[in-house]
Amino acid sequence: MNCIHYLFYKSRMVRFAICIVLLLISLLTIFKAFEYSMWMVSIIATEFCWVFMLLTLVVLLSGFLSSKYQLAGTIAGIMALILFTTPIIRAYRVAANLKQDFIAVFGPGGPIADSANTQLPYSFFNMFRRNNDIAYKTYIYNKYPDLNLTMDYFPSQKKGNRPCVVVVHGGSWNKGDNKQLPELNSYLAGIGYNVAAITYRLAPKYQSPAPVEDVYAAIAYLRQHAAALNIDTGNFVLLGRSAGAQIALLAAYTLREPGLKAVIDYYGPADMVWGYSVPASPLIMDSRKVMCDYIGGTYQQVPKKFAACSPLEFVNKQSIPTLIIHGANDVLVSPDHSRRLNLKLEQNGIKHFYLRLPWATHGFDFNLNGPGGQLATYTVERFLNAVTK
Incomplete structure (x- = not known):
């Protein structure tokens, strides 16, 4: 007993x-x-x-x-x-007004996939759905003596020349590759977009603006091979996550590319000067060292380079439409970056949409079917249809 x-x-x-x-x-x-x-x-x-x-x-x-x-x-x-x-x-709660809020800015959008007409911004039952994988091909889009830059190309599953989304991966500018989070690439290809997920030169060996130059080179390659890849060269969109979002935003606001229609920013550092002054917790990441390795010195040593790396500094009345997605609980990149970018876009009258996710943290879109993943994907899809129509 x-x-x-x-x-x-x-x-x-x-x-x-x-x-x-x-x-x-x-x-x-x-x-x-x-x-x-x-x-x-x-x-x-x-x-x-x-x-x-x-x-x-x-x-x-x-x-x-x-x-x-x-x-x-x-x-x-x-x-x-x-x-x-x-x-x-x-x-x-976010989903309840998302469709109406987005339409208020961009209108109903262009022609979209049939399923999207009835798709909900968020559904509990969609958390259990299976993601479809689209086969991709890898191309070398630029060569250096010690490095080949590649792109994984996910072709649109709809016939004809289609818009192309260029995806720039995250990784604090010093790591990561274009294999990150491929689920969204497959999803976008499935609804009619070509997707090119690119690699770029990494810090500290390569510093800014090298990655931005690589984005330019990737678009040039895609334009050159547009006929074979079925790309509508009048409809390019950049999409970046974290450090990749900083690269995508900077390229979008400085590149004079007539076919570049918009940029999508997933939790990116948009104000490098402010970001250096308010670093992340050292228990999370040494954000100042990461920025110094990428930019080439401390803010005190190279203040002009910090300004030159800040996408927010290049927003003007001719800037392209922007989608900002950020979680309020992000501990790697402060949501204040997105708040500041949102304000600058408002001041310049640029069409943009800011999707705020109160519970989400950095990298929330790791799960495309999670609460944050569903809402972000829904918004990205409608944004792409609106800007590429």
């Missing part, structure tokens, strides 16, 4: 410990991560929240006895379950 009582006691303690751990993880759906590994956990907690909801329910249903550890665990589990539902609740 003593052995049985001991086993019951141990099981209650394990249940209690699991509920506490789940509660701590669930706090990341509300509060910003304080450390790098916690940031990665926060992506999973917010964009795969249904997994944690299911796990919490299983733990809760494992026992509701009245002992202090059972009761305490049950209370912790219920609190965790409520918090894990908050990204879903907030996603529905």
Whole structure:
């Protein structure tokens, strides 16, 4: 009997410990991560929240006895379950006005995929859908003595010459490649867009403006091979994530390319001068060192280069339409970058849309079907249809 009582006691303690751990993880759906590994956990907690909801329910249903550890665990589990539902609740709130807000800026848009006419900005059940992979081909678009720059080309699944989205990957300017987050590339190809996901020269060996020059070279290559790749050269759009968004924005606002119609900014650093003055937490990332490696010195050493790397500095009344997407809980790139860019675009009368995701963190679109992933993809699709019509 003593052995049985001991086993019951141990099981209650394990249940209690699991509920506490789940509660701590669930706090990341509300509060910003304080450390790098916690940031990665926060992506999973917010964009795969249904997994944690299911796990919490299983733990809760494992026992509701009245002992202090059972009761305490049950209370912790219920609190965790409520918090894990908050990204879903907030996603529905954002979705409620998203279509009308977007139409107010860009109108209904051009011809879009049949399915998009009835597609919802967010659906709980779409969190379980399967993503389709589109086969791509890899091309070398520029050569250096020690480096070949490549692009993964996802052809449109609709016939004829189609618009082309050039995707610039993130990675703090010093790492990463064009294999990152390919799900959106396949999705866009499936609804009728060619997608070219490019590599570029990385810091610290190569510094700004080398990556921007690589974007120019990629567009030149695509234009040169447009007939073979079925590209409508009057409809290019740049899309960048994180550091890649800074590159895409800077290229978009400085490149004199008649066929470049718009730029999409996923949580990018738009004001490098301000960003240097307000660095990220050292527990997350040494953002000043990352910027110095990319730009070639501290702000005190090369202030003009910091200004020259700030997309916000080049916004004017001739700038192209811009889509900004940023999560309020981003701990790597402050949402203030997007707020400042949004204000500058407003001041210059540039058509733009700012999608704010209150629960989302940096890299939330890791899951295309998560709350943030669905809302971002919905908005990107409508933005592309509006600017390439």
